[in-house]
Amino acid sequence: MDISLKNVEYRYSADTPFERLAIKDVSIDIPSGSYLAIIGHTGSGKSTVLQHLNALLKPTKGAVVIGSREIKAGRKEKNLKGIREKVGIVFQFPEHQLFEETVEKDICFGPMNFGVSETEAKRRARDAIKQVGLSESILEKSPFDLSGGQMRRVAIAGVLAMEPECIVLDEPTAGLDPRGRKEIMDLFYTLHKERGLATVLVTHSMEDAARYADEIVIMHKGTVLKKGKPLEIFSNPEELLAHGLDVPEVLRFQMKVEKAFNTKFSKTCLTEDELTDVMADFLTGRVPR
């Protein structure tokens, strides 16, 4: 299922003194099975873009195509449930949406809203809880007795159990420790690789974007500043820095080395391994032993 935004504009509180233009002229394509990262500062409009991906917000101009449905500005849309079943969203701090008595019931809530039978929902709950790295014994507990990190995982499991075709992640690792962060990001990457789950990651971590995404969109002040493959995006780090955006740590280090040795490496490195190789070649070539 492909999703595409076509020249989307969105205004919050239209026709009131609080009216605010959040995004304008945003066009993004998300082919099925791809991994897209949307990066930008706070207030750059990334969260607004995200809410268009399953019709939580309807564009005030332009159109959003989700699979076979087209959501156009200025038209009343009914029956959006079908879209929401296919596009799951993990919001920022998803643990805030937990409400059931037990973890199992909470995970089953989503699937059952979409008409999945109770036994099937329970099976999915067991699957999902394992996927997020928790033991099945947690299913019987109250979600409010869990630690923050566990609650986050349970909430994520609740979205995974819907078995969406595309999953949208809004800073899924905010507030987690580095290890939890890596575990969660790896979990989504595995799902993406193994099941071909289309993934949209909204983040301001350049590292995550560079490491996982096939395609990166950079948002700036409500518009798309740049889009392309990670290498294309980061091959011109000066431009990013000029807009007050960060570049991955590895690249920053590469730039420092290049400056110190007054040279330019042949390629842009996004992982530690790549950079180590390039530097080893450079150093051995320069200082033969």
Add this chain to the structure above:
Amino acid sequence: MMEKMIIGRYVPADSILHRMDPRSKLIIVFLFVCVIFLANNIWTYGILVLYTFLMASFSKIQARFLIGGLKPVLWLVLFTFFLHLFLTKEGAIILDLGWFKVYEEGLRQGIFISLRFFLLILITSLLTLTTTPIEITDGLERLLGPLKKVKFPVHELALMMSIALRFIPTLMQETDKIIKAQTARGVEYTSGPIKDRLKAVVPLLIPLFISSFKRAEELAVAMEARGYKGGEGRTKYRQLSWAVADTLMIVGLLFVTILLLVFRG
């Protein structure tokens, strides 16, 4: 869906009403609430409507926004209207449908009472729209100051009020956020049968309650950590200043009161 609500919201602007001392605004609203009961015929209600609309125009707030924001409470006003229309059985019958009759007095009462209700909501909204919560609390604390002599906890009351007002927008945002999260999980809040929509309230209210309690606790700890110990010996950073305009506004309302006394039947 929450973005259009105006109750408890402040709209920054530069208008006569915005510049007034919160104390005078509070006095005017209080007086107005009392005075409105003097009206009992078309002339006196006319005067009140005129006065309210004059005040609304002073506020420099777009009429469209004001009316749009009051829409949710208009239902309550309509409900009041029909309640009076159906339940008052006095005066001549003006409509007879057999199984139910509309009486003249019922229509009159319905119109007047709902109008009274509407004007009250409008005037109090104007107060909150043109005064920041902090100003309202400061003003109230000063106005109630004398009650401290009889050991009435004025400062605590003012603090409670400002906290409540302060968290209305936060709660709205939170509601919006959770509605979105649950909608993404397949709950329908804006369509579907009433029974389902009522059920949908549970996954909204529980997270809201939990986050509110959590926030209250955090706030209490934060206040304690910064050495809060009540109103004792506390000085004010913001000074209130009473200007000529404030006196004039109150005189204006007193004049309206006299008119009401003269024209009431």
